[in-house]
Amino acid sequence: MLECGNLRHDVCAPPGGSPGAQVVNWPHMKKKSKAKTARWKSDAFAKAKKIAPRQAIHIGSTPSTRFRGDAAIFGRLVEDHDRHRALFSMIEASERTSPDRAKLFRELVHEIKGHAAAEEQALWSTVLRHPESTDAGRHAVAEHKKIDDQFADLAARNMKLRGWLRRFGETKKLYLHHIREEEQEQFVESQKVLTLADQRYMRSVFVRRKREEKAKARVTPKIKLK
Ligand SMILES: [Fe+2]
Ligand SMILES: [Fe+2]
Numbered sequence: 410m411l412e413c414g415n416l417r418h419d420v421c422a423p424p425g426g427s428p429g430a431q432v433v434n435w436p437h438m439k440k441k442s443k444a445k446t447a448r449w450k451s452d453a454f455a456k457a458k459k460i461a462p463r464q465a466i467h468i469g470s471t472p473s474t475r476f477r478g479d480a481a482i483f484g485r486l487v488e489d490h491d492r493h494r495a496l497f498s499m500i501e502a503s504e505r506t507s508p509d510r511a512k513l514f515r516e517l518v519h520e521i522k523g524h525a526a527a528e529e530q531a532l533w534s535t536v537l538r539h540p541e542s543t544d545a546g547r548h549a550v551a552e553h554k555k556i557d558d559q560f561a562d563l564a565a566r567n568m569k570l571r572g573w574l575r576r577f578g579e580t581k582k583l584y585l586h587h588i589r590e591e592e593q594e595q596f597v598e599s600q601k602v603l604t605l606a607d608q609r610y611m612r613s614v615f616v617r618r619k620r621e622e623k624a625k626a627r628v629t630p631k632i633k634l635k
Pocket of ligand 2: 525528549553587591
């Protein structure tokens with residue numbers, strides 16, 4: 410896996426080379442070590458663990474992304490995605506009658522509501538304004554609505570019943586699909602229209618907005634699915 414300190418490749422193209430071409434040969438590119446990637450992931454998992462320290466996390470491998478560990482907004486978003494992957498896994502592994510399941514579900518919903526709202530305000534609002542990346546932004550925001558509806562539906566059902574976990578599994582599938590697409594497609598399209606300064610500034614906006622959005626997040630239980 411490769412990373413570049415300059416997120417906008419037109420400022421770091423080799424002499425005579427075209428921006429964006431032959432990325433692998435640029436001298437400032439360095440390989441992300443497996444150890445670093447593992448550390449970034451385990452830092453994110455540790456945040457999830459604080460909610461239920463004894464609950465196991467079984468994630469297996471995660472899709473690779475060049476954005477993990479990035480110092481600007483995309484790295485911060487992937488950090489949250491890893492935290493969410495851990496929370497989904499912990500809920501699935503929890504006993505259906507244990508208080509941990511309820512605590513973890515509440516944390517997951519508040520986390521994702523805060524993350525999605527802040528992501529829309531810090532990133533997608535700008536990405537939508539660029540004609541080249543409007544489709545990418547629109548796709549991500551539309552999926553946020555679907556995910557929100559599924560959480561409202563889950564919140565309206567009894568999590569101690571066996572069928573709840575099956576429904577939860579559907580929401581997990583949708584969310585994992587959403588974040589994989591963000592990391593592998595929509596962030597890539599977005600990066601093409603954003604300067605490095607934009608991306609750094611967006612990180613600070615995201616961090617501030619996420620704190621506020623998560624604090625005011627509310628789940629309104631509502632059956633929406635058959
Ligand atoms: Fe995201
Ligand atoms: Fe998202």
